[in-house]
Structure formats: structure tokens, C-alpha cells
Amino acid sequence: MVSERGLAVLRAIVQDYVASREPVGSKTIVERHSFGVSAATIRNDMALLEEEELIAAPHTSSGRVPTDKGYRVFVDQLTEVRPLTSAQRHAIETFLGEAGDLDELLSRTVRLIAQLTRQLAVVQVPSFASSRVRHVELVHLSPTRVLCILITDSGQVEQRLADLGGEVDEATLAALRVRLNEVAGGLTLTDAAAALSGEISAVDPRHAEVLHTLAATLAEQARAQRSDRLVVAGAANLVRTEQDFSGSILGVIEAIEEQVVLLRLFGEMAAEPQGVAVRIGRENEPFGLGETSVVSSAFTVPGRDLARLGIVGPTRMDYTSSMAAVRAVARYLSRTLGEH
DSSP states (O other): OOOHHHHHHHHHHHHHHHHHOSOBOHHHHHHHSOOOSOHHHHHHHHHHHHHTTSEEOOTTOSSBEEOHHHHHHHHHTOOSOOOOOHHHHHHHHHHHHTOOSHHHHHHHHHHHHHHHHSSEEEEEOOOOTTOBEEEEEEEEEETTEEEEEEEETTSOEEEEEEEOSSOOOHHHHHHHHHHHHHHHTTSBHHHHHHHHHSOOTTSOGGGHHHHHHHHHHHHHHHHHTSSOOEEEEOHHHHHHTGGGSSSOSHHHHHHHHSHHHHHHHHHHOOOOTTSOEEEEGGGGGGGTOTTEEEEEEEEOOTTSOOEEEEEEEESSOOHHHHHHHHHHHHHHHHHHHHHO
């Protein structure tokens, strides 16, 4: 069991090591922090921390560095995330407020997070996969051509031209429109596509081509709007921290380039009470990122699925500032997108 002073010593070691990249000794702790005890007492506390595998001695150094477990205890001991300064909040609002659309907003977001944290930043593109069909409209262009218009509950509008393979008059088209909305209305895009692909009662078999065309449109849109894409920025930040990794960072870069890896990891990260999730070192080994830490937070876009943003960097990371920046930007996105 680690004492309160022992936890304070651990915090000091984490903070000093993150700032200097140098192993931290008892003399340094006494000089830099006001513990009011001797270096010998601090050495005893450090010995207990080492027994708990919270710190370790690199090579033959007299100083100690935090272990993955030590970083985890440090992060878990953060009862609240330090808020950003008013200047930092103003910078977020100003920079992101100039975005013209969602794509530009996400692009600006990763650049801003990379700048604030000095880590590699990633943002998950929100998905329309959970959107539901609000209305299906069929516009008669010619006896054999129809414009299929799909409107979702999130306001998304998708249009496709359908060649019917035979003549359909406006009266028949009107009847089909009513039946399509009865079948697809209120369903998700995927479920609507499945419903329209099957046999639908009270529809003339001769008009099945219209249904199949619309079903294909819905299925195509559902695939296109799956949340399987990330926007990334700040790769140079990762390269600059290469000495914090025991070997080459190529494996880390390759894992990040396999976006499905990070998407799976994001999917497993549940937010802590502070609204931020943190995975450290060995906790990320199943994803090929065993020497990295990942900090993430969720944001919402009306009519879309929950998405996440975050950073990837070495375990020697300024967790306090990084968690604050990631949470602040996620909250800004949710608030701004909710207003629009």
C-alpha cells in the first residue's frame, strides 16, 4: 500500500521526468519540491515505489523513471482535469470558429490538438450509420427515369438517378412513393436497404426495379457513411519523440497508418469521470502500440454516431495538459456542432 507521501513522490518523479527526460533522484526531489523531509526519507519512499513496480532504475542510473503502472497510478490519482487558460480557450474558439464546414472543422481540429499537446493527433470522422430515413421522394424525369431522393433525420439529402428498365407513369410512381415511405420510414439506412431488398407486399412485381434501385442507393450510402476513417496530423511530433521509444518507431507509425487499429482502440476506450479516457503502454499491446499512450475524448454531432478525438504519443507524456486539451476541444466540438 502506497502512502500519501509516496504518491506525492510518484507525482514529483512523473512531472520531473516528463519535463527533463532525465531519471529523477532523491536529491533532485528534495531540491525541487517542498516535502520537508530528508533525502534519505525520500529514498525510502522511492524504494517502496520500486517494490510496487511504479518506478524503475534505467540501466545503472541512480535516478528512477516511472513505469507504465506508475503512469497509470498517476493518471488515476488526477481527481480532476486542470482547465485550460482563458487564452487557450479563446485560441480554440477562434481557430475552429473559422471553419466553413465539417470537413474543414475536423482538419483544423487535428492541427490544433497537435499544436496544443505536441503529440500526434487523430479525429474520427463522425458516422451517419445511425441516421434514420425521414422521407423518400421519387421525381418523375421521363417514362423510364426517376430521381430517387433520400432524406434522413439528420438533414442529410442523397440523390440517385434510377433507370427503371420499363415505363412507369406518374400515378404508379406516386403509389410507389407512399409504399416506400411506409416500408423504409423510421429505419436506419442499413435496415431500410435490407427491407427494400426483400419482397414488399402490395407492390406490382413489374415495378420491383424501382425498389431494387433505391435499395442499392440506401446500401451504398450506408457503406459510405460508416465511421471507418480518421483525420491525422502532427506526425512530426511523434518523430521528435523517437528517443522515448526503445526501438524504431516504424512499428508505431505502421500501426497508426492501419486506421482500423486506432478505430478499434477508440471503440474500446470508455471515458473516465473527467470525460477523458487514457490507455498507457502495455494496455495498448494488443493493438501494436505497447510503447505509446493514447488520450481520447468523445464528441457528438446531431444525427450521427458518437465519435472520438485524441492523441498518440510516448508514455513519457504531459498527461495533465494533454487530457485538458483533448477534453476542451471535444467539448467545443460537441457544443458548436450541436448549435448548428
